[in-house]
Amino acid sequence: MTRFCKRCLYSEKHSLNLIFDDEGICSGCRVHEEKDILDWNKKESELRALLKQYRSKNGKNYDCIIPVSGARDSYYIVYLIKNKFKMNPLLVNYNKHYNTDIGIRNLANLRNKFDCDIFTKTVNPDTVKRITRQTLTCLGSLYWHCIAGETVFPVQTAVNHKIPLIIWGAHQGIDQVGMYSHNDKVEMTRKYRKEHDLMGYEAEDLIGEMENLTNDHLKPYYYPEDYYIQKIGVRGIYLNNYIRWDSRIQHEEMIKKYEYETNEATRSFDSYNDVDSFIYLDLHDYIKDLKHGYTKVVDHACREIRLGHITRNNGIDLINYYQSKKPKYSKLFMEWLGIDKNTLNFILDEIRNPKIWERNNKWQWVKKLRLVPDYDKNKKNKNFKKFIITKKYKSSDTNKKYILVGKGERKL
């Protein structure tokens, strides 16, 4: 029997060091309790004091770096740092290549509304495709380049432009699984990036292999050497250690104040966090199910249960509904990567975890291990308040393909 947390919906089979206590509550839920106990006003003053130390002395350089995208918490982080705490940030954006038109529009609107300078790094498509073919086959990941790029470009910029402070949103090790307490004030490390974000593979580890990747291909993803990081004093802080983090409420504030755009996702009810990518809550999430037997909708449901926005039964309903959805945009991905359906299916079958999946007598894949707890019929169900879908704009860019570079104009 698989054991589930009595409060949220995570099982002991979670891939990220989840621990259960004697009462059957998971470490993620225990650390989450801190959100309602900690003195957040005091934490905010600590943040103010920290930021003060990093203001450019002569006003000639930026005060800090904020990694942004056309989605996930970007508006809220920039809003806090620039408008509330009056810092002068340099925004940095790694081009993930799987861009939707909404993501492009959100990024354009972010630049305009907050009046910030931005650096974008676009690695050439040939290199990105080679790396993706490699990581998809060997690591079962089509997102490796995105995560590698998003986590390294801010550090490279910090070193090259001598801007030591990088400001991130929520640390997933705290917010999801309770690997650390908010009081630990954990900061960005190369080790965590390699082990958890990059599945143990840094860029250098991909040299050679089937795609004949070279130093030249992988250079854009190299982490700056320790010597330079120490010389500049680069550090990366996470705002959820200082601000009580509630991604739903924060996004809704940004929709109202700054016209952040949202859209339906294929495989989750969370229509806020990942609107910039054709792949993330689509084929990438489907692959997560093949590998681990649970998907992002489980993370989203656990987060919402802990924040009191939904009940445990609501969460189970949502997981059952969204986990059965087939990816919508696989064809787009195959066209982009230059592979056919048989090749993709062959790769997906190789990725499938035999501890979780088996063939039934009709030769269809079925889960032999069900990582969703049973519905509690004795508990009353609350109405699920849906996430907001903003009005639809027409775009000057096409929404039928990944947009490598777009203007992001909004037309009604």
Ligand SMILES: [Zn+2]
């Ligand atoms: Zn839990």
